[in-house]
Amino acid sequence: MKLKVIQTDITTINVDAIVNAANTSLLGGSGVDGAIHRKGGPQILEECKRVIAKQGKCKVGEAVITTAGNLPAHYVIHTVGPVWNQGGKEKQKLLANCYINAMQLALNNGVKTIAFPNISTGIYRFPKEIAAEIAINAIQQFVTQETIKEVYFVCFDIENFELYTNQLVK
Numbered sequence: 232m233k234l235k236v237i238q239t240d241i242t243t244i245n246v247d248a249i250v251n252a253a254n255t256s257l258l259g260g261s262g263v264d265g266a267i268h269r270k271g272g273p274q275i276l277e278e279c280k281r282v283i284a285k286q287g288k289c290k291v292g293e294a295v296i297t298t299a300g301n302l303p304a305h306y307v308i309h310t311v312g313p314v315w316n317q318g319g320k321e322k323q324k325l326l327a328n329c330y331i332n333a334m335q336l337a338l339n340n341g342v343k344t345i346a347f348p349n350i351s352t353g354i355y356r357f358p359k360e361i362a363a364e365i366a367i368n369a370i371q372q373f374v375t376q377e378t379i380k381e382v383y384f385v386c387f388d389i390e391n392f393e394l395y396t397n398q399l400v401k
């Protein structure tokens with residue numbers, strides 16, 4: 232499994248699954264969530280509504296999978312990151328769960344290539360350096376599986392891009 236860091240818009244990349252930093256309603260929002268729904272079209276929202284009708288809201292740290300609609304990816308895996316607020320270990324655990332549960336869902340669906348945004352580091356205000364460390368550690372727990380071949384950390388801003396690049400060469 233290769234880990235790659237790129238700086239781009241996650242809606243443009245050609246992988247089996249992209250991950251969305253959603254909220255518990257799964258009904259869309261701003262940031263990366265807004266971009267995914269806008270470019271992916273209404274099919275994604277329709278499927279999100281079906282998921283909600285079946286299982287209720289998506290809890291923080293959990294993940295669900297839908298079509299990617301008009302995007303180049305096949306699937307969108309929606310996960311809900313924690314809001315940082317006062318921070319703490321529990322928040323850090325919940326952020327790790329986002330990556331772990333998204334990877335588990337990817338494995339269950341035969342995904343070979345997956346791209347993650349920097350979950351919780353926008354509107355939810357998680358400190359970027361801590362978030363990068365958590366993301367990388369969580370993904371590294373999957374090194375021994377053989378289904379997923381490539382994991383992309385898609386950074387939108389240069390600060391995250393540099394943090395991930397530096398942490399991965401450590």
Ligand code: AR6
Pocket residue numbers: 239240241242252253254259260261262263264265266312348349350351352353354355356385386387388391
């Ligand atoms: N491609 C890749 N990364 C992006 C893109 C994009 N098109 N747009 C933003 N980012 P955020 P959160 C980066 O705020 O902090 C929504 O309203 C952004 O620079 O999208 O988890 C949801 O509905 C940042 O590094 O998500 C929730 O209510 C990262 O994506 C709430 O925001 C995450 O920023 C979730 O907040």
